[in-house]
Amino acid sequence: MKSGKYELTYKLIGNKNVLLEWPNRVDTEILDDVIGFRNLIKKFWPNLELISAYNSILLIFHETIGKKDIVGELKGLYASETLSLEEKRRLWKIPVLYGGELGIDMKNFSEEKGMTADEVINLHTSATYTVFCIGFLPGFLYLGGLDPKLHHPRRTEPRLKIPKGSVGIGGEQTGVYPQESPGGWNIIGNSPVKIFDPSLNNPCPVNVGDKVKFHAITIAEYKLIKIQVEAGVFKLKSEKI
Amino acid sequence: MIKVLKAGFYSSIQDMGRFGFREKGVPVSGVMDSNSAQWANMLLNNHREDALLEMTMTGAELYFEDDTEIAIAGADMSPELNGQSIAALRGVFVQKGDTLKFKSAKDGFRTYVAVKGGFQTPFLLGSRSYYKPITVSNRLNAGDLLPTVPLINEEKTFAHLRARQEFNAINLEVYKGPEWNLIGEEALLESLKKTFSVASNNNRMAYQLEEKSISHQFSILTSGTVPGTVQLTPAGTLIVLMKDAQTTGGYPRILQLTDDAISHLSQKQTGNKIKFVLRS
Numbered sequence: 001m002k003s004g005k006y007e008l009t010y011k012l013i014g015n016k017n018v019l020l021e022w023p024n025r026v027d028t029e030i031l032d033d034v035i036g037f038r039n040l041i042k043k044f045w046p047n048l049e050l051i052s053a054y055n056s057i058l059l060i061f062h063e064t065i066g067k068k069d070i071v072g073e074l075k076g077l078y079a080s081e082t083l084s085l086e087e088k089r090r091l092w093k094i095p096v097l098y099g100g101e102l103g104i105d106m107k108n109f110s111e112e113k114g115m116t117a118d119e120v121i122n123l124h125t126s127a128t129y130t131v132f133c134i135g136f137l138p139g140f141l142y143l144g145g146l147d148p149k150l151h152h153p154r155r156t157e158p159r160l161k162i163p164k165g166s167v168g169i170g171g172e173q174t175g176v177y178p179q180e181s182p183g184g185w186n187i188i189g190n191s192p193v194k195i196f197d198p199s200l201n202n203p204c205p206v207n208v209g210d211k212v213k214f215h216a217i218t219i220a221e222y223k224l225i226k227i228q229v230e231a232g233v234f235k236l237k238s239e240k241i
Numbered sequence: 242m243i244k245v246l247k248a249g250f251y252s253s254i255q256d257m258g259r260f261g262f263r264e265k266g267v268p269v270s271g272v273m274d275s276n277s278a279q280w281a282n283m284l285l286n287n288h289r290e291d292a293l294l295e296m297t298m299t300g301a302e303l304y305f306e307d308d309t310e311i312a313i314a315g316a317d318m319s320p321e322l323n324g325q326s327i328a329a330l331r332g333v334f335v336q337k338g339d340t341l342k343f344k345s346a347k348d349g350f351r352t353y354v355a356v357k358g359g360f361q362t363p364f365l366l367g368s369r370s371y372y373k374p375i376t377v378s379n380r381l382n383a384g385d386l387l388p389t390v391p392l393i394n395e396e397k398t399f400a401h402l403r404a405r406q407e408f409n410a411i412n413l414e415v416y417k418g419p420e421w422n423l424i425g426e427e428a429l430l431e432s433l434k435k436t437f438s439v440a441s442n443n444n445r446m447a448y449q450l451e452e453k454s455i456s457h458q459f460s461i462l463t464s465g466t467v468p469g470t471v472q473l474t475p476a477g478t479l480i481v482l483m484k485d486a487q488t489t490g491g492y493p494r495i496l497q498l499t500d501d502a503i504s505h506l507s508q509k510q511t512g513n514k515i516k517f518v519l520r521s
Contacts, residue, residue, distance in 0.1 A: 011419045014497040017467055019419050024462060051263050051465030053489055058465030060263070133463050135489025138266040138374065142463060142489075179374050196265070198365060198375040204265040 006033055008078060010071040015064045020074065022055040026144055028130050030055050035089075035209035037078055044077065052208045053133035053142070090238040091128070091211040094176065094191055096167050097222040098124075102190035109152065109169070109186045120188060121216055123147045124174070129212040139178035139196025139204045143212055146174045158184035165190045167214070192225040193236050211241060243309075243356070245385040247302035249343065251444075252381040254360050255484075256292040259368035259375070263488045269468060270370035270484050273445060273507035274351050275500065277315035277406065281355035284312035284332050284400045291359025292369040294387070296352045298510065300343020301381065303354075305335050308392050310357040316349025316408065316508060331401030349408035349508040358390035372485060408509075411436070412518045413502040418471060420461060420493035428455050429495060433517050437479070441511045445485040448506055450515075453477035459493050466490045469498035481506060 011019045020037070022030045031054065038052045041059070049060040061070075098121045099106040110117045126147070133142035146169065154170040159182065162168070166177045168185030177183060178196040191214075196204045206212075217225070228234035245252075255278070258271030272278035272295055282291050294301065300318040313320050313329040320327050321342045327333055335341065346352065362369050365376060373379045381387075421429065432454040442449040456477040465488060466472075472480045472492035481498065482490070483506075496517065498506065509515060 012416075013419055013467070013494070014416050014469065014499065016500075017497075019464070021419075021464075026462065049260055049263055051488055053464050054462040056462070056464040058467070060465075060467060133489055134264060134266045135463065135465075136266065136487050138262075140266055196374070203262065203267070203366060203375075208264065 006030065008075075010074060012065075013058070016061045018059040018061075018065070018070055018074070020057045020059070024055060026054060026132065028144070031130065031132060031209060038208075040077060041074070051135070053135065089207075089210055089241050090205075091213060091241045092206055093237040093239075094193060094195075094212060094214050095217040095221065095225060096125075096189040096191045096214045097219060098167075098189035098216050100189075100219070102163060102166070103188045105155075105168075105186040106188045109188055113150070113152065115149075120150065123150050124169075124188070125214050125216055127213070129174070131206060131208055131210045131212060134204065134206070134208055137178055137181055137196075138198070139206075141175055141195065141206060141212065143173065143175050146172055148172075150174070152186055154184035155186060158182055162187060163190065165192060167191055190222075192222050192229060193234065194229055195236070205236065205238070210238075242306040243360075243387040243389055244304040244306060245301060245381050245383055245387065246304050246340070248381040248383050248385070249296045249301040250299040251297040252301050253295055253371035253379060254292050254362045254381070254387065255295045255370045256290050256359070256368055258484070259366055259370050259372065262366055263465075266488055267366065267375065268372060268446075268485050268488055270368065270372045270445075272353065273484055274315055274353070274504045276504040277351070277508075278353045278355075280330065280402065281312045281314040281353045282359075284314075284330065284402070285310055285355050285357050286400075287355055287357065287359055291355065292362060293356070294354040294360065294381075296343060296354070298350060299345045300352055301354075302343070303341045305337060305339045305341070307389065308334075308336050309389055310334050310392065311341070312355045313352065314355075315352040315406065316346035317406075318343035318346050318352045328401070330404060330406070349406070350510045351507055356389050357392060361388035361390060408505075410505065411514045411516050413506060413515050414499045414520050415471070415496040415502060415517050416499070416520050418494035418496045420459070420473075421495050423459055423461075424455070424457055424473065424493055424495055432477075433496075433519075436514050436516050439509050439511055439513045439515065443509075443511060445483055447483055447486055448481040448509070450479040450481070454479050454495075457493070460491050461493055463489045463491045464494075466494065467497075469500070469503045470494050471496035471498065483507065 129143040129145040167189040170185035258269040437450040440449040440451040
């Protein structure tokens with residue numbers, strides 16, 4: 001594994017946080033570098049809180065820090081150690097009931113795109129998405145890799161309440177609403193799985209840098225998974241990559 | 242056990258926050274005015290992490306089913322124990338059958354009630370701080386039962402503070418944020434010199450300011466945020482992120498409040514004035 005290969009900037013935010021930034025673009029290679037360095041930082045400072053996203057890592061310390069010390073250490077770490085990608089990255093398989101009652105925007109969306117619902121589903125399920133960030137809501141995955149044919153503006157009027165599990169498209173992004181929430185995305189389906197389960201010690205098994213694929217399920221399969229989720233026996237399928 | 246007879250405008254149980262899950266999108270939550278909350282806990286010899294009751298604007302009415310000791314700090318909500326006025330900033334012994342009532346905040350906006358040993362509501366993902374969907378509810382409701390620990394030996398702490406808390410200072414100490422240079426020093430600095438007022442859109446997630454800074458065309462790739470981060474929307478609106486804020490954002494981060502400034506701001510309400518004081 002080679003060392004970090006980018007020019008990073010290091011900025012203090014207040015007197016307790018450090019922001020590390022990579023070049024400003026959405027790029028899976030940059031994300032790989034971000035995750036590699038993130039894992040390395042966690043090895044040396046296991047209790048340090050951090051937020052990784054797209055092209056940045058925000059380090060959150062609990063006591064006041066001096067910029068020179070920390071930045072010096074981080075620079076040294078980035079330059080000298082090989083970045084670690086040994087951490088298991090996983091591909092998560094998320095079942096979706098497309099269209100129907102819960103896919104409230106599927107009809108309008110497919111019409112506006114000049115496609116059939118089946119074509120929309122095909123494009124949505126063919127791609128392998130990258131988790132670039134987790135934020136906005138607990139367990140809300142920012143997914144990159146949506147087919148450009150499916151890119152579509154957010155609704156002009158956001159909805160006050162989007163049902164939990166809604167699968168939507170907004171701009172160049174797609175994702176699943178982990179809980180009922182307001183939102184402006186076009187909702188094309190619903191997933192019965194719990195991406196965020198607060199009753200677990202690790203409430204969200206998905207990590208930034210992981211991959212996601214959607215697959216279509218029937219109403220019967222949807223109902224079954226819902227029951228399994230409620231009974232606490234459902235496990236989201238994934239494989240090591 | 243403490244029974245909530247009336248919840249007040251917006252009350253919840255909070256401790257110093259939920260740490261370690263921000264990378265999964267879980268906000269840190271916790272007390273908004275950590276200075277006042279820490280006073281209340283210290284007066285009872287509590288642990289720093291003991292959970293307290295945080296009340297906003299108008300206070301709760303509580304019925305004590307067991308003997309315990311309490312301490313009140315933050316905004317003056319005219320606390321009354323069994324109809325008698327009691328002082329804040331001191332340990333107060335309460336008995337089984339007592340009722341504690343609060344009115345509207347006279348000065349400031351948030352008030353804390355610490356109980357000896359801390360509230361024992363469910364400890365979820367490392368904290369007792371209320372935050373839906375981690376806790377069942379975001380807030381207290383009438384009828385809620387709040388577990389406490391039994392008093393040992395009727396220990397009474399005779400600690401009290403010869404002080405009065407005041408909340409009319411308007412200065413908020415801030416650092417420049419990571420996107421300060423992106424927006425452009427001069428125009429930004431000029432736009433931030435004025436006195437701002439708190440907009441009606443203020444809550445545990447964020448405080449929006451009424452007056453605008455400068456409009457711009459910048460956005461950033463979604464990146465981490467912390468409480469106290471000040472975002473500047475393209476339209477020029479300033480949003481100060483607070484304890485329940487999202488952990489990531491795409492608006493430029495132009496300022497960062499100090500921890501003290503976050504405590505001060507949490508005692509402001511709609512229409513109150515603030516001024517930014519830049520730290521080097």
